[in-house]
Amino acid sequence: MSDADIIIVGSGMGGATLAAGLKGSGLRVLVLERGQLLQDCPEARDAEAIYARGHFRPAETWLAPDGTRFNPGNFAYVGGNSKFYGGVLFRYRAEDFAPIEHLNGTTPGWPFPYETLAPFYERAEALYQVRGDASVDPTEPPHAGQYPHPPVPHEPAIADLDARLRKVGLHPAPLPLAIDLGRWRSRADTPWDGFPDTNGGKLDAESAALVHALSDPNITLRTGVQVRRIETDGTRVTGLLTSAGRLTAPRIVLAAGAVHTAALLLRSASEAHPNGLANSSDQVGRNFMNHNASAVLALSPRRNRCVYQKTLQFNDWYLRDGERPPLGNIQLLGRVTGPILASQTGLPKPLANLIASHAIDFYAMSEDLPDPESRVTVKGDDIVLDWRRSNWEAHLGLVAKLKETLKKAGFPIVLAKAFDRRTPSHQCGTARLGEDPATSVCDTFGKAHDLDNLYICDASLLPTSAAVNPSLTIAALALRQADHLKEAAQ
Numbered sequence: 001m002s003d004a005d006i007i008i009v010g011s012g013m014g015g016a017t018l019a020a021g022l023k024g025s026g027l028r029v030l031v032l033e034r035g036q037l038l039q040d041c042p043e044a045r046d047a048e049a050i051y052a053r054g055h056f057r058p059a060e061t062w063l064a065p066d067g068t069r070f071n072p073g074n075f076a077y078v079g080g081n082s083k084f085y086g087g088v089l090f091r092y093r094a095e096d097f098a099p100i101e102h103l104n105g106t107t108p109g110w111p112f113p114y115e116t117l118a119p120f121y122e123r124a125e126a127l128y129q130v131r132g133d134a135s136v137d138p139t140e141p142p143h144a145g146q147y148p149h150p151p152v153p154h155e156p157a158i159a160d161l162d163a164r165l166r167k168v169g170l171h172p173a174p175l176p177l178a179i180d181l182g183r184w185r186s187r188a189d190t191p192w193d194g195f196p197d198t199n200g201g202k203l204d205a206e207s208a209a210l211v212h213a214l215s216d217p218n219i220t221l222r223t224g225v226q227v228r229r230i231e232t233d234g235t236r237v238t239g240l241l242t243s244a245g246r247l248t249a250p251r252i253v254l255a256a257g258a259v260h261t262a263a264l265l266l267r268s269a270s271e272a273h274p275n276g277l278a279n280s281s282d283q284v285g286r287n288f289m290n291h292n293a294s295a296v297l298a299l300s301p302r303r304n305r306c307v308y309q310k311t312l313q314f315n316d317w318y319l320r321d322g323e324r325p326p327l328g329n330i331q332l333l334g335r336v337t338g339p340i341l342a343s344q345t346g347l348p349k350p351l352a353n354l355i356a357s358h359a360i361d362f363y364a365m366s367e368d369l370p371d372p373e374s375r376v377t378v379k380g381d382d383i384v385l386d387w388r389r390s391n392w393e394a395h396l397g398l399v400a401k402l403k404e405t406l407k408k409a410g411f412p413i414v415l416a417k418a419f420d421r422r423t424p425s426h427q428c429g430t431a432r433l434g435e436d437p438a439t440s441v442c443d444t445f446g447k448a449h450d451l452d453n454l455y456i457c458d459a460s461l462l463p464t465s466a467a468v469n470p471s472l473t474i475a476a477l478a479l480r481q482a483d484h485l486k487e488a489a490q
């Protein structure tokens with residue numbers, strides 16, 4: 001007797017949303033998660049504990065290609081990385097599904113157009129109760145209706161910023177957010193980006209999707225269970241070797257995140273699959289993308305009295321920059337405070353406090369293009385991450401353009417710092433979907449080309465990173481896969 005009809009490995013954005021999509025299907029679903037439920041504690045709203053002391057960071061280390069060990073900000077709790085996310089739930093723009101010429105290369109496009117995913121985006125927005133306004137951003141793709149809820153209101157300094165940006169010719173719009181502001185603030189008055197959700201104020205993979213899924217008695221969650229290896233008979237997965245013993249199901253879904261899913265496939269190499277599972281294309285672990293992203297601090301004599309701040313974005317340079325190819329998206333970061341700035345820059349605390357109190361901080365994000373040499377590999381028990389940034393010229397262009405524009409908008413000093421491999425927040429692409437088994441790992445529903453009963457349902461599937469946050473696209477793909485699995489089971 002197998003342990004379930006479907007085992008899902010990982011309870012993050014992909015795994016939990018898939019479980020929610022399977023609710024009510026009658027299928028017995030078992031979700032395995034290596035982490036535990038994130039319990040409320042004083043540190044959950046303490047910037048110093050989170051940023052300076054790394055209270056919630058896993059002990060895990062990965063290797064850089066030169067053998068240096070680093071501790072990635074890749075979280076292991078029920079809900080995965082989404083427990084810490086900024087709740088920004090963007091749709092990819094319609095143009096992102098076709099090949100795009102960038103400053104340093106061309107993206108391959110997707111095997112289907114935006115319209116294929118649009119109904120699933122809509123369902124994902126309903127599940128995550130997204131707040132937004134689809135009528136403001138000129139790059140917004142077609143929506144069948146409005147967002148489920150109106151946008152999270154700007155704080156006064158951000159309403160002022162919105163007016164300043166409009167004056168210099170930009171088109172700022174509300175960030176689409178999975179945040180119940182009242183509930184979030186009822187726990188403590190802090191930003192939410194980077195802070196873990198413990199009261200359901202942030203609609204994340206656990207609080208929005210998994211809780212919903214687990215109301216179905218056929219769906220169960222086991223925490224603290226790490227999947228170590230996948231067994232096959234050559235054409236089908238026959239079992240999972242886990243820290244809690246061997247588990248079996250007729251269908252297995254890997255949703256362990258783009259780095260761990262690839263590592264698991266590579267670690268499961270066998271005589272029948274010498275290069276790792278699902279890897280006849282040699283694409284597993286390749287095409288690792290992570291966005292080129294920088295924190296940009298705009299300083300002015302005005303004090304920034306915002307608490308949460310993260311409500312505005314603009315895409316004026318997303319599709320083109322005049323005659324130039326795309327540069328990327330700009331959105332606000334969660335409010336930088338003295339402890340956060342001191343921990344990230346080494347500045348003395350009094351100076352960090354002073355700068356933070358006069359700063360509005362932005363997140364500048366450019367597309368990272370798929371590169372087969374940018375990859376995850378395994379070495380014994382270790383994960384090696386060789387991230388080759390691409391399209392860097394576009395990112396430098398984006399940051400320069402933002403600096404110039406913010407100066408015009410009344411921020412005389414603008415500082416920028418790029419994020420590096422220790423922040424793999426937007427990791428994706430390592431088991432991409434596609435129609436051609438020679439160049440992709442999974443079909444367009446996420447089924448591995450090489451194995452009859454193995455699926456992938458996380459950021460690994462994304463064939464391009466676009467230049468917007470990935471979670472809603474992961475969730476939309478998961479809901480699409482849920483429908484496919486329900487049909488296949490009939």
Ligand SMILES: Cc1cc2nc3c(=O)[nH]c(=O)nc-3n(C[C@H](O)[C@H](O)[C@H](O)COP(=O)(O)OP(=O)(O)OC[C@H]3O[C@@H](n4cnc5c(N)ncnc54)[C@H](O)[C@@H]3O)c2cc1C
Binds near residue numbers: 033076077258457
């Ligand atoms: C600070 C921060 C802010 C972010 N902000 C945003 C945002 O505003 N908007 C947005 O769209 N995205 C954001 N992201 C990114 C977003 O969280 C990820 O893109 C998303 O969670 C990825 O979903 P996933 O299903 O691929 O993987 P994950 O959510 O990482 O889930 C993978 C799960 O699998 C588990 N797992 C791994 N290996 C195993 C194993 N061997 N056995 C069992 N379980 C395993 C992990 O513990 C984890 O729970 C942010 C990320 C971070 C870190």
